[in-house]
Amino acid sequence: MERRRRRSALSLCSAAALVTAVPLLSACGQDTHPGAAAVVDGSRISESQLQSQVGEVRKAQRAAPQGEQMIKQTGRLTKATLDGMIRERIVAHAAEEAGIHVTRRQLQQERRDFERQAGGAKRLEQALLQQQAIAPGEIDSQLRMQLRIDRIAQREGIDPRTPQGNAALTRKLQGVSKAMSIDVNPRYGEWDQRKTALGEARSPWLRDLSGREADREQQRPM
Template sequence: MNRSRRVALLFAAVVTFGGLSACEPSQLGAAAIVEDQRITVSEIQGYLDQVRDQRKEYGLPTQLDRDAARVEVERRVLNLVFERAAQQMNIRVTEAEIEKTRAAETRSADEIAELAAQNNVTADSLDEVYRRFTIERLISEAIEQQLPNAGEVQLNEEFARRLVAVAESLRIKVNPRYGTFDPKVGQVIATQWDFLKAPKG
């Protein structure tokens, strides 16, 4: 597996591999729930406010794409999927490994900050980004060690298979406001509303 596969390009497209009932009072305010961990609507809205402020600082349009909230929910759900995958593979994500990922980035801090703003990544969430890419790299390296004779295609397929298996094993529910999580592709798919169908609840 070549280095470009193991170390994801910073801020590149997110690696990809039933919804909440709108009337469940115990889960009101949840953008998504992964096992027993809630990602709240207020967290998503607060994050997007930070994104707008950061974009303004760099002279970028503050009007976000209509999918910005869905993409942020997806990012947070996938972070938890990757964390669980690392746990199941007994992978320890140390500060030294995260620093190794940072060191692989050749762009300056100013360039990274501006690129982050362009991609709706706040300065405060950069540590999460590097941790996620570190987990991806460590999983890829572990698979390569387990399958030393495998080619690039087989290694990529095995990587995807394991992430899909983890995603399918988790109880992941997404508020229909943002879409539904498809574990086979690792994405929150935007809801296609049927306005002729009466809502439940």
């Protein structure tokens, strides 16, 4: 039963975006952190890290049968990727504060479960690339983030399947983010407090990593 609840939580894609105040790296166009796309609580997300992750997605998309369509649908990939990388660090910080640790064995078991649900490792890779622009090499990182979110929710007695629980989980992560220092390179915009997103990037906290939503999209009549 607990396993089914967690699967339901992982499939939710409507969690509200996080709210945080983010000062610009520079008020006059000069980066105070040269070479950084963002700095989260002193931890740099370098330009090379960001571009490498974006490049892996594009490489996988170009090799896919529907690659051209995928690329067109992810025109703002760099900004969305940076948004996700910032969120990953916020979740990691929240998990550390809560004393939550995800072991390699737990991560491997989680991946096997999702591959079984998706109909195999290759189908899982294809579904996540098409649906969420996740490159094969980033799947474990996404699974680790989702496991941390799930356990944070469990620790707080939150059921993310419900609108109330979803909102409570978001408030929990908002509180963590507000206590952190988050600087974004002006070339990628700024963290918009009103829209609670990095520019127009709005990644949900909880994402469907089973690949089922992508399958449903493919089966819908055109």
